[in-house]
Structures are given as structure tokens and as C-alpha cells.
Amino acid sequence: MPDIASIGAALASIKTATEIAKLIKDSGASLEQAEVKLQIANLISSLADAKIELAELQTEMNQLKDKLNQRVSVKWVKPYYMMQSDAGTEGPFCPTCYDNNEKMIRLQGSGCKGWSCLTCKGFFKDSEYVDPPQIRFNR
Secondary structure, X not given: OOOHHHHHHHHHHHHHHHHHHHHHHHHOOOOOHHHHHHHHHHHHHHHHHHHXXXXXXXXXXXXXXXXXXXXXXXXXXXXXXEEEXXXXXXXXXXXXXXXXXXXXXXXXXOOOOEEEOOOOOOEEEOOOOOOOOOOOOOO
């Protein structure tokens, strides 16, 4: 998560780059050619650092937005979770895995309208569940 220190560091890098650019602009002919090149190199380095830091923060913000969108689209439909999207409803997803680890593990149909999770080995019965018939052997 982007914290105040990361954002502050990015802004400090940008401020440093701006100050170096002003120094170069104001220096005119008083600086030797080598000193100007050094200041330009420092400016480029500071701008590159700021750009990298801002790109990392943008990536992290996008990941957090995706996670938030997923939370909004996940709905509890007893006894499991379903995900609403523009394409329709997806699922069902394991409630144990989602509640404990926020992982969207798709449940597998296991006959008689029961659902099993291959990750946590949970079994879930929905409203249409039918007990499997008893098989009796005559002796």
C-alpha cells in the first residue's frame, strides 16, 4: 500500500530534479562544461528515480483497485460465494478459502447437487442437495 514516506520520497526526488534544472538554467556561462554535464546527469538520475517510484505506486494502486472491485463483485449465496460480472454470474466459489485467505477457489460439482473444494477439501450442500441412495447388499 502506498504510504506517506513513499509519496514523500517521490515528491522529494521531483523537487531535487527541479532545483537542479533551475541551477543549470541560472548558471549560464559561469559553470564549466564538465560541471554542467554533471548537473544534467544528476537531473536525469533524479527524474528516473522519481519516474520509477511513481510507476511502482501506480502499479500498487491498480492492484488495490482490482482487489476492491473483486470484493464488491463477490456475493454470498448460501452456502457459497458467487461473483457478479458484466458477463454474468460466475461460481460457485469456496466460502472457507475466501473467508480465510481471500482466495477465489472454484467449487467442483460432486453429484447430487453437492460441491467440493479441491483445496481445503470442504463439501457444501445447496438447496437442491439430494442424499445419495443407500446401496444394500443381501447376504
